[in-house]
Amino acid sequence: MRYAVNSKWRTHLCTDVNSTNNGLEVLIAGWVQQIRDKGRLLFLTIRDQSGICQVTLNQRKTMDEIWDRAKSLTIESVVSINGRIKIDERSMLGAELIPINIKIHTIAESKFPIDLTKKKTQMEIDTVFKFRELSIRDPEIVAVMEIKSIIAKAIRDFYVKKGFFEIFTPYILAASTEGGAEQFKLDYFGQSAVLAQSCQFYKQAALCCHEKVFGIIPSWRAEKFHTPKHITEFHQIETEIAFATEIELMEVQEDLIISVLSDVKAQASSQLKLLERELHIPKKPFIKLSFYKAKELLSTLGIEENFDEDFGAPAEFALSLHFKEPFFITEFPTELRGMYYSTDPEKPSITKSLDLNAPEGFGEMSSGGQRVVNYNILNQRILEKGFNPENFEWYLRMFRYGMPPHAGFGLGFERLIRWITKLNHIRETSMFPRTPEIYIP
Numbered sequence: 478m479r480y481a482v483n484s485k486w487r488t489h490l491c492t493d494v495n496s497t498n499n500g501l502e503v504l505i506a507g508w509v510q511q512i513r514d515k516g517r518l519l520f521l522t523i524r525d526q527s528g529i530c531q532v533t534l535n536q537r538k539t540m541d542e543i544w545d546r547a548k549s550l551t552i553e554s555v556v557s558i559n560g561r562i563k564i565d566e567r568s569m570l571g572a573e574l575i576p577i578n579i580k581i582h583t584i585a586e587s588k589f590p591i592d593l594t595k596k597k598t599q600m601e602i603d604t605v606f607k608f609r610e611l612s613i614r615d616p617e618i619v620a621v622m623e624i625k626s627i628i629a630k631a632i633r634d635f636y637v638k639k640g641f642f643e644i645f646t647p648y649i650l651a652a653s654t655e656g657g658a659e660q661f662k663l664d665y666f667g668q669s670a671v672l673a674q675s676c677q678f679y680k681q682a683a684l685c686c687h688e689k690v691f692g693i694i695p696s697w698r699a700e701k702f703h704t705p706k707h708i709t710e711f712h713q714i715e716t717e718i719a720f721a722t723e724i725e726l727m728e729v730q731e732d733l734i735i736s737v738l739s740d741v742k743a744q745a746s747s748q749l750k751l752l753e754r755e756l757h758i759p760k761k762p763f764i765k766l767s768f769y770k771a772k773e774l775l776s777t778l779g780i781e782e783n784f785d786e787d788f789g790a791p792a793e794f795a796l797s798l799h800f801k802e803p804f805f806i807t808e809f810p811t812e813l814r815g816m817y818y819s820t821d822p823e824k825p826s827i828t829k830s831l832d833l834n835a836p837e838g839f840g841e842m843s844s845g846g847q848r849v850v851n852y853n854i855l856n857q858r859i860l861e862k863g864f865n866p867e868n869f870e871w872y873l874r875m876f877r878y879g880m881p882p883h884a885g886f887g888l889g890f891e892r893l894i895r896w897i898t899k900l901n902h903i904r905e906t907s908m909f910p911r912t913p914e915i916y917i918p
Contacts, residue, residue: 494562494573494574495572496564496571499572500562502562503560504559505523505560506558506582507525507556508524508554508556508614509522509551509553510522510523510552511594512550519533519536519548520534521547522569524614530568530569530572530573530574531565532574533574543577543578546581551585552589553589555582555585556580557579557580557582558576559577559578560574560576561574561575561577590611591605593611593616606904606910609909609918610918613908616751617751617752618905621748621894623745623748624749625906627740627745628741628893628897631741632693633693635737636691639732640689641690641716642687642688642690643691643692644676644679644680644687644715646673646676646680646692646715649663649665649672650670650671650672651668651669651670651671659700661709675694675715675887676694676696678872680716681717681875682875688881690716691717692714692715694715695710696711698711701913702913703912706839706892707903708911708912709911711889711903712890713890714843714888714890714893715885715886715887716845716886716888717883717884718884720881720882721882721883722829722847722884726884726886727805727831730763730833731762734833738756738758741756742756752898752899754898754899759803763802763803764802764804765805765806765807766805766807767807768806768808768810771788775792775796787813793834793840794840796834796840797837798837800834803836804834804836805832805834808831809831812826816855816861817848817849817855818830819846819849819850829846830844830845830847831845831846832845833886835896839896841889841892842888842889842896843888844887845885847882848882850883851876852873855873856873859873
């Protein structure tokens, strides 16, 4: 929709400053992205949420007051400009804006710390995150964040259409509710507490009210990993389904991935083009191989691993490169999985669990499986993992009062984004990432 200059609303640059609107008087507002001073000619590139457009000033045809204001501008200054659209095939949108008036909202300092145009040099990665509040203005970073938003909506749309109920679980937990990965500890009114590593227990509890639940839930893990797939603050696409098996769980993930990729491909073509990313929609069913079959495959790929240990980073990378589409690894050994995973009655050493892996070297995206629902078995599994059942009192209690058979998974939201946008490091998927070294800004 276009808005006239007398309206309180402004036009969007890419939408309305184009050759089809020749002669229309409009009001735009945005940031000065580029200035080209050619003496008596001045070219300004103005950026807003929708894109960029060119504003052209000819000193001989411009009022002195307007010319002086334009000459005072610096990169990333904020302006409102009303003017008339003029066809010019040399400009980026097939048209340029000839200003009638320029209003300066703020003047940015003349020495901008980073080069958003990247014409002089590619920004150093440390600089990108040191000045993150400024580097997020980079069009490529903007494209990633826009795709992230599209993915989040696509996820919610998928689950709502499938009859799932969205849940919101607590972020502050009692310090003893989970073991395993490192915890961020905090004082909670004199009591020991931690930031949530996952919402596992809470989504299981929610099954008895809603049966099929999901959420895009924040998680925190104080792991000092320095890999392209780890950050300390992240989100997980959490899913839990009453009366489901691990087989149905894989079907849900297949449908979810295909649905999300299809939405992104349809709605983010310009962003994907900017990132030079071409998406391929995988076919169902995804490839499935057992833990031990995956170990045997690794041997043929020249990587030898112990069969009683989880996959190391080189092994995971090699498997991910081997397959051209997402794939599942199933039937993980009981000793390598969490206490709440159900085992095969005929093979108690094998769990009914699975991981979903992305291709192209991006590796594991989700873990999940069928859950233990028998109170006594779960209590025993807690003991076998070396935990004190008293620390799991409320969690165990709900298994005494009608817990249905169920299965679920947690899929890394940022890992999914990293694969879809083909980013080098997962920290690039976050507007303000947190790593062992980065917690400012």
